[in-house]
């Protein structure tokens with residue numbers, strides 16, 4: 001590294017020679033996405049796991065620098081553990097802000113530390129234990145509906161949208177999916193708009209003169225979401241004011257409202273903080289677990305041997321349980337690339353081989369903590385990790401106990417990056433009720 005040159009210049013650091021590449025790259029994304037059509041056809045025909053070049057073709061192809069991809073796991077560890085607090089979350093584009101507000105996922109510094117404590121209290125230990133019955137209840141409702149189905153073909157992404165929405169509504173906000181349905185619909189629409197526009201650039205100020213249809217829609221949705229959250233907050237406050245509840249409660253909404261009404265002004269949070277946190281958790285609490293459940297059942301539907309192994313477990317018992325960088329550079333850790341890296345996982349990386357994990361994640365990753373990052377790493381590890389894994393284990397266990405399932409012939413394999421990885425045409429499976437009546441009687 002030449003010491004006197006501007007470290008950001010291309011002479012100083014040949015790796016940064018394409019620092020102005022950003023515009024080209026961002027424009028290139030839609031083109032790259034179109035170019036993958038042929039690959040998609042191959043993917044659909046073979047139900048291949050090689051989804052990385054199709055779902056994130058830009059990351060697969062790019063070698064650009066203003067957005068620096070860090071996939072060397074030693075560096076990933078350094079960035080995510082962030083011991084010297086060098087790396088901060090970037091500012092998210094406007095539509096993502098509308099979706100998540102300045103909530104725990106995006107906020108920084110002192111505010112992040114305070115909000116993290118509140119969320120930690122709501123999603124760990126005793127609070128988490130109290131949520132288990134609501135998780136079980138929601139899955140029971142799903143299974144009851146499946147029992148009465150005439151045709152046994154179900155579309156999992158939709159089915160799991162209902163239960164994951166119900167679970168987060170009940171456990172974090174004390175309301176129900178029916179009550180929050182409007183909210184989830186609007187969040188879904190805003191997610192679609194956000195992912196459609198995430199790489200589109202608009203000149204500053206143009207938005208004030210002329211708005212695109214997506215901009216008009218996202219502003220409308222932001223306002224409507226705000227109104228629904230305000231109503232949920234108002235209802236909880238009313239319950240306390242009328243004596244129906246002794247205090248604001250111990251769920252996430254309760255913790256937030258306690259902090260909003262904290263007698264100590266220095267500890268108080270604002271109504272906008274409450275609002276943003278509610279949006280973050282409505283979104284993060286549902287979207288994520290929905291994807292994990294859908295794709296897990298997809299994998300078990302095409303790997304019947306593993307479905308049987310998994311069923312064996314749950315019918316016995318359910319266990320719960322050297323670069324100089326410009327200061328404003330955005331680091332991107334391409335999880336999908338790391339999870340598909342042959343150097344880490346071997347040449348059979350694209351094969352579905354859960355047995356890789358039979359002796360634990362540490363063994364599977366050769367003690368490389370940054371090789372497997374489904375929930376992130378370091379201080380910003382997913383705060384909902386236990387919540388999500390409990391919910392997913394409960395739902396999958398209860399389904400395996402009652403049904404065997406196969407992939408419907410009409411299934412079209414088109415995973416797409418819409419913040420999380422969505423099945424573009426859903427995941428249709430055919431349910432086959434299990435015959436052991438005594439087991440079913442015990443379970444119901």
Ligand code: HEM
Pocket residue numbers: 104105106116123280281284285286288289292373374375376377379380381382383384385387388389
């Ligand atoms: C299988 C389901 C889930 C997966 C795979 C997942 C994944 C992740 C990952 C990778 C991060 C780290 C992001 C980063 O480093 O920038 C994260 C953060 C976060 N997750 Fe999750 N998540 C899941 C479920 C949930 C649930 C159920 C909730 C809420 C109940 C939740 C709330 C959050 C929040 C608020 C953060 C930001 C934490 C912070 O910055 O302090 N997640 N999640």
